[in-house]
Amino acid sequence: MLTKVLSVASLGLKTIPVEVEVNINKKGFPGFQIIGLGNKAVEEAKERVRTALVNSGISFPTAKIVVNLAPADVPKEGTCYDLPIALGILGALGLVKLPKKKVLFYGELSLDGSLRHTKGVFLLAITAREKGIKEVFIPYLSANEAAVVEGIKVFPVKTLRQLTAHFNGIEKISPWRFKKMEEEEVVSDFDFAEIIGQEQAKRALEIAAAGGHNVFMQGPPGAGKTMLARALPGILPPLSEEESLEVTKIYSLSGNIPPGGSLIRTRPFRAVHHTVSRVGLIGGGSQPHPGEISLAHSGVLFLDELPEFSRSVLEALRQPLEDGEVNIARAAGSVKFPARFMLVAAANPCPCGFLGDPYHQCRCSPRQIARYQNKLSGPLMDRIDIHLTLSPVKTKNLMGHQKAKGESSATIRRRVVKARQVQQKRFADLKIHSNAEMGNKEVKKFCPLTSEADALLHQAVANFHLSARSFFRLLKVARTIADLEGEEKITASCLAEALQYRFRFSSS
Amino acid sequence: MKKFNYQKGNWGEGIARQFLEKKGFCLITSNFRTKWGEIDLIMEENKTVVFVEVKLKMGENYGLPEEMISPRKLRKIKKVAEIFLRDHPDLKEKKEGFRFDAVCIVTDERGSLKRISHYENLVAD
Helix, strand or coil: CEEEEEEEEEECCEEEEEEEEEEEECCCCCEEEEECCECHHHHCHHHHHHHHHHHCCCCCCCCEEEEEEECCCCCECCCCCHHHHHHHHHHHCCCCCCCCCCEEECCEECCCCEEECCCCHHHHHHHHHHCCCCEEEEEHHHHHHHHCCCCCEEEEECEHHHHHHHHCCCCCCCCECCCCCCCCCCCCCCCHHHCCCCHHHHHHHHHHHHHCCCEEEECCCCCCHHHHHHHHHHHCCCCCHHHHHHHHHHHHHCCCCCCCCCCCCCCCEEEECCCCCHHHHHEECCCCEECHHHHCCCCEEEECCHHHCCHHHHHHCHHHHHHCEEEEEECCEEEEEECCCEEEEEECCCCCCCCCCCCCCCCCCHHHHHHHHHCCCHHHHHCCCEEEECCCCCHHHHCCCCCCCCCCHHHHHHHHHHHHHHHHHHCCCCCCCCHHHCCHHHHHHHCCECHHHHHHHHHHHHHHCCCHHHHHHHHHHHHHHHHHHCCCCECHHHHHHHHHCCCCCCCC | CHHHHHHHHHHHHHHHHHHHHHCCCEEEEEEEEECCEEEEEEEEECCEEEEEEEEEEECCCCCCHHHHCCHHHHHHHHHHHHHHHHHCHHHHHHCCEEEEEEEEEEECCCCCEEEEEEECCCCCC
8 A cells, every 4th residue: 555645854944845655565575664865864763663653552564665755866864754654654554544635744753652842843834834735743842833833734743642543533633723922031141230341342232232243352361251242142132023933944953942942032142162163163064954153143153262263164254254144065955044143252362361451461472472363364353343352340340339230231222122123124125134234235325424424434544544345344333323323324423433343453 | 492493494494395385386405505504495486496585483472584584684595595506507597587585484382383474586675
C-alpha cells in the first residue's frame, strides 16, 4: 500500500512542501529505508518511528517499507519528518483513515509515542498560509508558534495515540484559533539609573537606540563599557509587527524558541564571545544555518573586547553591516539571511587598558599599542556611526550614590520610542525602519539643514577631511538627534553633537 | 550449546531444502564453506543458480529471523558466492543467472513448525 502525507522542508528561511511517500510491501524482504537525501537525523527517524509505534500499541509490520521524501533531490535535515512517516505507515497499514484534504504534519517523535518540541514550526505555519493549506498538525509544545499565524487551523498533538483517535473519529483534537500576542515587558540586566556618571555615553546610547546606529566604545577597564551595553536592551524600542515576524522566523529555524514560546516581541541582544568562529558569527555550514549576526537581526550584536576577535571574523562583518543581509553560498545552494543589526562594540585603548588614563601609567610599548589598534581596520571603524571614548568613573562619585541617581531606562525609552515613531512616519513608503538604514539618496532627501548647520557642515568637511561614507554617517546621526529633539530640520547644535561622535583615527 | 546450534542449523537447512525442492529447486551443494564464510544452500531453479541463506528461530522471544539478515551478512554471502563461481567455471557458463534468496523459519519452543517464508532476490545495499 502506498500513502502520501504532506510536510515541509526548510532551505534557509524559505520552505518547500515535501511529500512523504510511504510504501509497504508485504511480499518483499523486511526492511525499513528512508530515501530522499536525508541527513543522519532523518535516517535515525527509522528507530524513533519504529519504537514509538510499538510503544503506542501498534505491532510494527514485517514488510519492506520504503519512505521517499519528495522532491528527492533537495537535501533534508532535522527530526520533523518523524510524525509524517509514522502517520504514513499507519495509513498504509489501514489503521488510520488519512484526510483527503491537504493537511501538513510536522514533528519529532519521542520513543514513548509522544511529540516533542520541534524547531521550524513557525516557518511551517507561514508556508501553510502561503500555499493555502488550512490545517496543520504539530506538536502541542510548539503549537503556540503556529497559533500566531492568521488563517490556519492549528491542531496541537500530544501523542501518536491521540492522533489516531482523531482520524478514526473516536476523539477529535480541538484546533487552536488565531491568537494575538500581547506585548512583553523588557527586562535588561541593568537599569540606566544604576549607572553612575558616563552621561555622555548614556546620551550616545540613547541616540544609537533611537536611530539604530552602530556604536564603538573605547575606555579603560572598569569604566562601564560592558555595563552600558548590557543596559541597552532596556531602552530599545519594541519590535514592529513586521520585524517580529522576521525575527521569529530566524529563531524558529535555529531552534531558539523555547517550548511553549511564540512570537519574539523583544529586540534580540546577542553578546558574542571573542572566540567565535566565522561560521558562528556570519552563518554557514554545509547546510547553511544563520549565524549570530542573523540572530541579532533587528536587535543588538554586542562584541566585547573587539580587538581580541580574529581579524578574519571582523572583516567578514563589513559586507553585512553595509547591506543588512548576508548571502551564504555553499555547495548545497546559496541562502540569504537578514542581518540588519545594530553593532555595539567595546575595546580597551591598549593591551594594559590605561592608555590616556589620567591616573594610571600605561605599561605598553608603542609597538604593542600599534599592533593592538591595528586589529581594528579603518574600513570597519568607518562603518560605525558613533564613536565614544569613556573616561574612568571617579570612585568618589560611586559612594553616596543614593542622591545622584540618573534617569531610569523607562524614561529614556519613552524618548527613544517617540523618535522611532517619527522615523516610521518618515519611511512609511520605504523598505527601511530607522535612520541608520538610509541610503545616500534618502540622506539627501530627508536630512535638510538649517542655514547655520549648513555653514558648520562646510567648515567641518574642510577641517576634518571626512570620507564620503563618514560624511553620510554624520548626517544620519545628526538626523536622529534632531528627531530626538523634535526638530524638523537638522540644527547646528544637532550637527555639532553628531560631530563629537565621529571616528577619529588616533584615539588618544 | 555450540553443538546444539550446529544441529539446529542442520535441521533448519533440512527443512528449507525440502521446502525448496517441493517448489522445484535442485540442490547443487550445501554448506559451501570458505575462510570468509559459508553459504547454507546452493540450488538451481530454471537455469538460475540460487544462493540461499537459511535462518531458524525457536520461539519469538528473541526477535525475527528476518532481522538477523543484515546488509553486512548479505555482502558476505555475495563474496562467498563469487568464490564458489570461481571454483565452478562450468556452472558459470552453463547457467543463465544468479540470485540470492533467504528462507526464514520460525518454530515454537518445542520445535514444531510455525511459519516458513521464502524471500526471493535479496539486494544488498
